[in-house]
Amino acid sequence: MNEFTSLTHLVKRIADSTVRRLSAYLRFLEDFENRGLSTISSEELAKRGGTTSAQVRKDLSFFGSFGKRGLGYSVPELAGRLREILGLGREWRVFIVGAGKIGAALAQYRGFRQRGFTILAAYDNSSDKIGKKLDGVAVRDIEHLERDIQREKPDIVVLTVPGDQAQKVVDRVVKAGVRAILSFAPTQLHAPADVAVKTVNMAMELEGLSFALTNRD
Amino acid sequence: MNEFTSLTHLVKRIADSTVRRLSAYLRFLEDFENRGLSTISSEELAKRGGTTSAQVRKDLSFFGSFGKRGLGYSVPELAGRLREILGLGREWRVFIVGAGKIGAALAQYRGFRQRGFTILAAYDNSSDKIGKKLDGVAVRDIEHLERDIQREKPDIVVLTVPGDQAQKVVDRVVKAGVRAILSFAPTQLHAPADVAVKTVNMAMELEGLSFALTNRD
Numbered sequence: 001m002n003e004f005t006s007l008t009h010l011v012k013r014i015a016d017s018t019v020r021r022l023s024a025y026l027r028f029l030e031d032f033e034n035r036g037l038s039t040i041s042s043e044e045l046a047k048r049g050g051t052t053s054a055q056v057r058k059d060l061s062f063f064g065s066f067g068k069r070g071l072g073y074s075v076p077e078l079a080g081r082l083r084e085i086l087g088l089g090r091e092w093r094v095f096i097v098g099a100g101k102i103g104a105a106l107a108q109y110r111g112f113r114q115r116g117f118t119i120l121a122a123y124d125n126s127s128d129k130i131g132k133k134l135d136g137v138a139v140r141d142i143e144h145l146e147r148d149i150q151r152e153k154p155d156i157v158v159l160t161v162p163g164d165q166a167q168k169v170v171d172r173v174v175k176a177g178v179r180a181i182l183s184f185a186p187t188q189l190h191a192p193a194d195v196a197v198k199t200v201n202m203a204m205e206l207e208g209l210s211f212a213l214t215n216r217d
Numbered sequence: 218m219n220e221f222t223s224l225t226h227l228v229k230r231i232a233d234s235t236v237r238r239l240s241a242y243l244r245f246l247e248d249f250e251n252r253g254l255s256t257i258s259s260e261e262l263a264k265r266g267g268t269t270s271a272q273v274r275k276d277l278s279f280f281g282s283f284g285k286r287g288l289g290y291s292v293p294e295l296a297g298r299l300r301e302i303l304g305l306g307r308e309w310r311v312f313i314v315g316a317g318k319i320g321a322a323l324a325q326y327r328g329f330r331q332r333g334f335t336i337l338a339a340y341d342n343s344s345d346k347i348g349k350k351l352d353g354v355a356v357r358d359i360e361h362l363e364r365d366i367q368r369e370k371p372d373i374v375v376l377t378v379p380g381d382q383a384q385k386v387v388d389r390v391v392k393a394g395v396r397a398i399l400s401f402a403p404t405q406l407h408a409p410a411d412v413a414v415k416t417v418n419m420a421m422e423l424e425g426l427s428f429a430l431t432n433r434d
Contacts, residue, residue: 016425019424019425019428022428023418023424024405024421027404027405028405048405049405085432086427087430087432088424088427092423092430100322101321101322102322102326105319105322106419108318109319109419109420111403111419114420115424115427116427117427155427156426156430158423179433180426180429181426182422182426186328188241188245188265188266196426196430198422198425198426200422202323202326202329202417203328203329203331203332203334204237204240204241205399205415206309206311206332206399207240207303207304207332208233209309209373209397209398209399209413209415210304210305210333210373210397211236211239211304213304213309213397213413214302214303214304215304216396216411216413
């Protein structure tokens with residue numbers, strides 16, 4: 001047991017917005033690493049993340065003490081700790097359910113592999129797609145979804161099926177043992193409390209922009 | 218000038234998370250409309266949105282008074298007001314820059330058209346793609362981006378170019394007059410304060426899940 005797992009009772013209550021900032025800090029640190037820089041200040045992290053240095057220090061303080069006053073953070077050390085906190089030190093196994101255009105876009109997305117997310121397979125119910133490949137990822141018959149989950153134990157299911165089929169797939173994969181779902185279906189999903197569900201709703205993102213355009217000065 | 222535009226000084230300070238909840242409430246109301254139901258309580262909206270009825274009332278109170286105590290909200294009236302607040306009463310003109318797989322997935326996404334977002338054109342710098350169609354949307358030479366922005370005045374640019382090209386495209390479209398950008402590029406973007414920028418980072422969404430899986434009990 002390391003110092004992070006002992007913090008789970010705290011970590012559980014950390015907001016999504018904090019996790020997103022940690023992901024963003026890690027990106028800036030990796031950019032610094034690539035440029036051969038060895039330290040970074042909380043001010044610099046704040047400036048790049050569009051936040052305040054107090055917020056940066058607060059975000060990082062959840063996970064122990066980092067950095068020395070006046071010296072800033074060690075870039076490789078802080079990057080390593082953030083990778084550990086974010087669960088990026090290992091391989092995460094991913095199934096994609098829904099081999100349409102969004103599924104295809106995700107199958108070829110290099111950012112996933114770079115972060116240790118390995119796409120094992122994609123699933124569809126269309127005989128036009130089953131047996132084909134999506135950018136090197138085999139498309140399998142959705143009939144075998146439960147059997148394959150039990151055999152291959154994916155950590156995460158990415159859901160790119162139409163909205164009216166999404167809940168049915170969620171119910172199936174949760175019953176088969178999956179505990180994390182990333183959904184691109186434009187619909188509200190229900191899952192037990194111990195299943196982490198994140199939804200990316202592209203129309204909702206555009207509505208955020210139409211709201212901003214409508215309500216500007 | 219209607220009662221909403223007179224509220225812009227208030228509206229500007231409304232958080233992204235509030236706007237996302239308003240979008241979600243609208244979806245539930247439309248589901249109710251489709252089922253022929255005429256009223257809904259704040260409790261019902263809260264239950265479907267995974268929030269509290271106090272939060273629902275607070276979110277809606279920014280925009281005037283809705284509903285009658287004990288009677289709930291009129292579904293068509295509240296849906297209409299939310300559409301107006303979210304800027305969905307009109308057509309929004311969209312250019313997609315980057316005609317790769319994500320661009321193609323977005324061009325065929327029906328949710329956009331249903332909400333009044335019209336994709337006018339897509340842009341790319343590859344001669345393999347220029348002149349072709351993405352699900353009915355013409356792919357044009359990115360050389361003509363500024364000229365076309367001035368002629369066709371898109372409200373929103375959706376950015377699906379590789380990360381290392383994203384900032385350059387942002388600079389070009391902002392200079393040409395665009396004031397709202399939705400980016401799928403996995404990179405931090407800089408734009409003037411009067412430009413609304415939203416970023417969908419798919420690797421970051423997966424990191425939210427790996428964090429949850431790593432830090433669970």
